[in-house]
Amino acid sequence: MALDPASHIDRGSLSAIFEGNPSVTQPVLQCVQVKPIAGQQGGPERFRVVFSDISNFVQSMLASQVNFHVHEGKLRKGVFVRLKAYQTNVVKNKKIIIVLDLEVLEHLGESEKIGSPQALDSKTEDVQPQSTTIQTSGFYGNNAQVPQQQSIPQRATTNSSSTAHANIYPIEALSPYAHKWTIKARCTNKSDIKTWHNKNGEGRLFSVNLLDESGEIRGTGFNEQCDQLYEVFREGGVYYITSPCRVQMAKKQFTNLNNDYELTFERETVVEKAEEQEGVPQVRFNFTSIGDLQTIEKDTTIDTIGVLKEVGETSQIVSKTTSKPYDKRELTLVDNSNFSVRLTIWGNSATTFDVPPESIIAFKGVKVSDFGGRSLSLLSSGSMTVDPDINEAHKLKGWYDAQGRNDTYSSHANAGGSMGMAGGRSDPVKTCQQVKDENLGFSEAVDYFTTRATVIYIKGENFAYPACLSADCNKKVIQDNDGQWRCEKCDRSHPKPEYRYILSVCVSDHTGQLWLNCFDDIGKQLLGMSADQVMEMQETDIKAADPVFQNAACRTWMFKCRAKTDNFQDQQRLRYQVMTASPLNYSAECAKLTEMIKMYSME
Numbered sequence: 001m002a003l004d005p006a007s008h009i010d011r012g013s014l015s016a017i018f019e020g021n022p023s024v025t026q027p028v029l030q031c032v033q034v035k036p037i038a039g040q041q042g043g044p045e046r047f048r049v050v051f052s053d054i055s056n057f058v059q060s061m062l063a064s065q066v067n068f069h070v071h072e073g074k075l076r077k078g079v080f081v082r083l084k085a086y087q088t089n090v091v092k093n094k095k096i097i098i099v100l101d102l103e104v105l106e107h108l109g110e111s112e113k114i115g116s117p118q119a120l121d122s123k124t125e126d127v128q129p130q131s132t133t134i135q136t137s138g139f140y141g142n143n144a145q146v147p148q149q150q151s152i153p154q155r156a157t158t159n160s161s162s163t164a165h166a167n168i169y170p171i172e173a174l175s176p177y178a179h180k181w182t183i184k185a186r187c188t189n190k191s192d193i194k195t196w197h198n199k200n201g202e203g204r205l206f207s208v209n210l211l212d213e214s215g216e217i218r219g220t221g222f223n224e225q226c227d228q229l230y231e232v233f234r235e236g237g238v239y240y241i242t243s244p245c246r247v248q249m250a251k252k253q254f255t256n257l258n259n260d261y262e263l264t265f266e267r268e269t270v271v272e273k274a275e276e277q278e279g280v281p282q283v284r285f286n287f288t289s290i291g292d293l294q295t296i297e298k299d300t301t302i303d304t305i306g307v308l309k310e311v312g313e314t315s316q317i318v319s320k321t322t323s324k325p326y327d328k329r330e331l332t333l334v335d336n337s338n339f340s341v342r343l344t345i346w347g348n349s350a351t352t353f354d355v356p357p358e359s360i361i362a363f364k365g366v367k368v369s370d371f372g373g374r375s376l377s378l379l380s381s382g383s384m385t386v387d388p389d390i391n392e393a394h395k396l397k398g399w400y401d402a403q404g405r406n407d408t409y410s411s412h413a414n415a416g417g418s419m420g421m422a423g424g425r426s427d428p429v430k431t432c433q434q435v436k437d438e439n440l441g442f443s444e445a446v447d448y449f450t451t452r453a454t455v456i457y458i459k460g461e462n463f464a465y466p467a468c469l470s471a472d473c474n475k476k477v478i479q480d481n482d483g484q485w486r487c488e489k490c491d492r493s494h495p496k497p498e499y500r501y502i503l504s505v506c507v508s509d510h511t512g513q514l515w516l517n518c519f520d521d522i523g524k525q526l527l528g529m530s531a532d533q534v535m536e537m538q539e540t541d542i543k544a545a546d547p548v549f550q551n552a553a554c555r556t557w558m559f560k561c562r563a564k565t566d567n568f569q570d571q572q573r574l575r576y577q578v579m580t581a582s583p584l585n586y587s588a589e590c591a592k593l594t595e596m597i598k599m600y601s602m603e
Contacts, residue, residue, distance in 0.1 A: 005030070005080055005108045006054065006115075014056045014120050018088055018095055028082050028105065029053050032113045034070060037061070049075070049099070051083075052113065056120040060086075060097040063172045063214045064258075069104055078110035087170050089178070095120050098173040100214060170214035174247050174261055182242040185210035185217075186280045187233050189364075189383040192348060193226060207381065208233050209257060210241070211281055218255045218381065219245075219263035229271055235383075238277045242270040256301040256365035256381050283364055283385060287392060291337025293374040294412050301379065305362040305392050306333030307400045309340060309409075314350055317471050318492055327351050328471070333361070336399045338582070340409040342521075343376040344471075345384070355386050358400070360393045369472075374412030410582035411521040433511035441563030441574045449563065452584070453507035453514065454556045455526065458549045463504075463523075464531035466497030474500060499531035505578075507559065516559060518578045525581050526552050557581045 013027035033050035047062045047070050062070070069075035085101035169181040189209040196203055204227075207220040219241070221229045233239070246264040255262060265271075274280075288302040296302060310332035316325050329350035334340045343366060345353060355361065365382025369375045378384065387393065430438070430449045440447040467474045468487035477485040477497050484493035501523025505516045524530055527548055537544040560580045565572055 005111055008080065008105070008108060009052075009054055009114070011054045012056075014051070014053045014058050017086075017097075018120070026082050026084055027053065028080060030111075030114055031075060031077060031079050031081055032057060032117075034076055051081070051097070052115070052117040054115040054117055057117040058095055058097055058120045060099050061173065063098060063100045063170065065214070066099055066102060069102065074104045074106065075102075076110070078112065080105045080108040080110075087168070087173060089169065089173060098170050098214070100170060171210065171212045171217045171259070172214035174217065174263075176247045176261070178243075178247065180243055182240055183210070183212060184238065184240055184274060184280065185212045186238050186282065187235055188216070188283045189381065190230075190233050190235050191380055193230060206230050207254075209381065209383075210239075210263075211284060213281060215259060216257045216284065217259045217261060217263060218250065218257050219265060221265040224267065225265040225269070229265055229269075232271050232273070236282075238274040238280045240270070240272040240274055242272075245269040254381065256367075256379055283362075283383065283388075285362055285364060285390070285392075287362075289337045289339075290333060290335045290341045291339040293339070293341060293368060293376075296368050296374075298368060298370045300368045301365055302368060302376075303362070303364045304333070304341075304343075304366060304376065305360065305388075305396060306335045306341070307396060307404065308332075308355060308357050308359045308361055309334045311353070311355070311357060315469060315498075317469055318490075326471075329353055331361075334404065334407075334409050335396060336404060338407060338409055340411050341374060341376055342411075343378065345378045346380070349378065349384070358405070360387050360396055361385070362388045362390070362393065408583040409525075410580050411525060412580065431511040432507070432509050432514045435514060435563070435576070436512065441565050441576070447563040448561070448579075450558060450560050451507070451509070451514070452556065452558055452589075453509045455505060455553050456508045456513065457506040458526070458552055459504040460546065460549050462502070464499040464501050464535060467500045468492070469494045469496075469498055499535045501527075501531045507557075514576055516561065516576045516578050518581075522578050522581050526555075526557075528552070556584050558584060 008028050009030060010024065010027040013024045013029070016024040017027065029051040030053075031049055032052045033048075035048050037046040037048050045064070045067060047067060049060045049062060050057050051060055075081065082103045082105060083097070083099060083101075084103055085099075087098040087100065089096050089098060169178065169183050171183055171185060174181065174183070187208050188211050191207045193204055193206045196205060203223045205220055205222045206226050206229075207218055210217050210219055241263075244266050246266060247261050248264060250257070250259055250262040285303045285305070287305050288296060290304065290306055308331060312330035312332075314327055314329045316327055318325050327347055327350045329345050331343045331345065331353075332340055333343055343363065362385045363376070363378060363382065364384075365379045366376040367379055369377060428449055430440070430451050432451060432453060435449060435451065440449055466477050466479075466485060468477050468485075468490055470487065470490045470492060473487065473490055475487055475489045477487045477494065480486050480493070482493075484495060485497045486493050500520040501518065503518040503523045503526065505518055505526065507514055507516055518526065520531065527534065528551075529548065534545045534548060537548070558581070559578050562577045562579060563574070564577070565574050567573075
C-alpha cells in the first residue's frame with residue numbers, strides 16, 4: 001500500500017509552536033522552497049527554507065550546522081522533514097523559525113506542494129517577546145513561561161537571578177532587525193584592554209568571542225562599557241547577554257569569526273553570569289593540517305593543531321606604522337603530515353608563554369603568511385588551548401609518542417608563491433643530468449622540478465648573513481660604530497641581528513651533481529640548528545662548526561626546486577632554489593621501484 005505523505009504532516013503544528021503549545025515537540029512538515037541567502041563576502045553560507053503544515057507556511061533559516069542537508073541534496077523542494085531542534089522568533093512582525101537540527105524523512109519521498117497553505121503572519125500584539133521552545137537537551141536554558149520584566153535592568157551582574165530568560169536567541173539568528181533578545185553563550189576569548197587614537201579623539205576598548213550551539217559572534221565594549229564589563233567576562237564562563245545591544249556588520253579585519261555580524265555593548269546592555277555553566281559548547285575548531293598550508297591562500301584565517309617542537313626566545317620589534325615596540329616569540333609546530341611550521345605569538349602571550357615542548361596546542365584564529373614560504377601568526381582575537389581534551393589532540397599525542405618524536409619534518413620554506421599559484425601541483429621527478437639536459441631554468445617562465453639527491457658538500461664560508469629583527473623584513477643589517485646593527489630599509493637599529501642561512505649545497509645522484517641554493521628554513525632542516533647557533537659556535541673557535549656541516553653530508557632528501565636564470569653584475573647565472581626538502585620515504589620509494597620492476601617482467 002502506497003504511503004500517503006499528507007497523513008504524516010502535523011497539520012496546524014506551526015501555529016501551535018508559536019503559541020507555545022507544549023504538545024507539539026518535533027513537528028513533521030513539508031519543505032516547499034529552499035533558497036540561498038545573499039550574505040557578506042567571505043561570510044557563512046545561509047539558506048532560507050519555507051515549511052508547510054498544509055494549513056500554514058512559515059519562513060525559516062537554517063543554522064550552519066544543518067547546511068549539509070542542502071549540500072547533499074537531501075533537503076530540497078517537496079521533501080518531508082521532522083524539526084528536531086529549533087527556535088521561534090518574530091522579526092519585523094514576521095514569524096520565522098531558526099532550524100538547529102532536522103531529519104529528512106526520505107521514506108516519505110517527495111511531492112508537489114500539498115494543499116494551499118496560508119502565510120502564518122504575526123499580528124501586532126504578537127510582537128511582544130514570547131517564551132520559546134527549544135527541543136533536545138535544553139541547551140539555551142529553561143523553557144521560560146514568564147515574560148521578561150519591564151523594569152530597568154542592571155548594567156552587569158556576576159550571577160543570574162532566578163528569573164527565567166525569555167526569548168533566548170541562537171547567535172546565528174542575530175541581525176540588525178532582531179529586537180528584545182537574549183543570547184546564552186560561552187566566552188571563548190577575551191582580549192586585553194587596548195587604546196586607540198584617531199582624529200576624533202582617543203579611547204579604550206576590549207572584545208570577547210561568544211559561542212553557542214548555533215555559531216560564534218564577536219562583542220566589543222568601548223570606553224564606559226569597557227570599564228564596566230571587562231571584569232565581568234571570564235574566558236570559559238557562560239553568560240546571558242540581553243539587548244539593547246547593537247548588531248552591526250562585522251569588521252572582518254578585526255575578527256576571525258565566521259559571522260556576518262558583530263555586537264557592540266551599549267549603556268543598557270545586560271550581562272549576567274549563567275548559573276548553569278554546562279551544556280554550552282567549548283571552543284569550536286575547524287582544523288587545517290600543517291601539511292595542507294601550501295594550498296591555503298595568503299592572509300586566510302584558520303585553526304590548526306600541532307605538537308610543540310621548539311620554543312624560541314622572546315624578542316621585540318618596533319612597528320613601522322606606530323613606532324611602538326611589540327614582544328614576539330616564535331614556536332615550531334609539527335603534526336602527522338610530517339610538516340613543520342613556524343607560528344608567532346605576540347604581546348603578553350609571548351612574554352608569559354611557559355608551555356613545555358612536546359605539548360599539544362590547538363590554535364584558533366591564526367593568519368597564514370607567505371613569509372618564508374608558509375608561516376602563521378596568532379591574531380589578537382585568536383586563542384590557544386594547551387592539551388585540549390578533544391579527539392584530534394588525543395590522536396596527535398598517540399602518533400607523536402609512537403613515532404613522531406623521532407621523525408624528520410619538511411617545512412613550507414619558500415613554497416608560498418610558487419606552490420600556491422600552482423595549486424599544489426606535483427612537479428616531475430628529475431635526475432641531476434635530466435635537469436641539465438632539459439635546460440631547465442633557461443626558459444622565460446620559471447621551471448619547477450623535484451630531485452632525489454644526496455648532500456655531498458655544504459660550503460662553510462658565507463653560509464649566513466645578519467638579518468633585521470623587524471617583522472617581515474629580514475634585510476641585511478650593517479654594524480655601525482656604536483655596535484648597533486642598522487637596517488636601511490626599516491630605518492631602525494637593533495642591539496643584535498638574527499643570522500639567517502644562505503647555503504650553497506652540492507647534491508649528487510647516480511647521474512651527476514647540482515649546486516642548490518637554500519634559505520633559512522631549509523638550512524635549519526639540513527644542519528639541524530639555527531644559523532645563530534652556528535655563529536655562536538664560531539665565535540670561540542672558527543672550526544668549531546665544521547662537524548655540523550660534515551654531519552649534514554651523506555643524507556638523501558627529496559628536493560623540490562625552482563630553476564630560473566637571473567643577472568648578477570651584468571652576467572647571466574642559473575640558480576636552482578630549494579623550496580622544500582623532505583626526508584626520503586622509503587616505503588613509497590620501494591613501491592615505485594616495485595612498479596618499475598613489474599614493467600620489465602617477462603610473461
